[in-house]
Amino acid sequence: MIVGNLILNAGSNFVFSLTQTLTVNTGTVSFGAGGFGVANLFGLDNSAPETTYHLINGNGTINTANLNNTDLAHAATLLGGGKSAYFQTAGGDLYLVVIPEPATWALLAFSLTAVMVLRRRRE
Numbered sequence: 001m002i003v004g005n006l007i008l009n010a011g012s013n014f015v016f017s018l019t020q021t022l023t024v025n026t027g028t029v030s031f032g033a034g035g036f037g038v039a040n041l042f043g044l045d046n047s048a049p050e051t052t053y054h055l056i057n058g059n060g061t062i063n064t065a066n067l068n069n070t071d072l073a074h075a076a077t078l079l080g081g082g083k084s085a086y087f088q089t090a091g092g093d094l095y096l097v098v099i100p101e102p103a104t105w106a107l108l109a110f111s112l113t114a115v116m117v118l119r120r121r122r123e
Contacts, residue, residue, distance in 0.1 A: 005030070006056075007031075029060065052096070
């Protein structure tokens with residue numbers, strides 16, 4: 001737990017766990033000039049079933065001015081399989097939301113369509 005401000009400057013890395021969340025009890029979480037993006041995260045697991053990672057649990061404020069939400073190339077490299085990710089804040093908390101690769105959604109849509117067509121043929 002951190003009591004006070006947390007500043008993640010350019011070049012800093014954030015190591016997180018799937019089972020624990022960093023708590024910033026008071027103050028502001030901010031990101032230094034130069035940006036903070038997916039490439040600065042360590043602990044991502046591309047085989048984990050979660051699609052949302054709870055990075056920071058906070059009672060203070062999260063200043064997203066230098067938070068890099070366009071770092072999709074690093075997200076694809078770290079998460080594998082063409083996945084992308086973006087940061088989201090809600091109620092003083094910071095999340096990383098992982099979006100599955102488009103091929104997965106296309107395969108799911110194709111499969112559901114095939115099931116519907118086969119069911120109609122049986123009727």
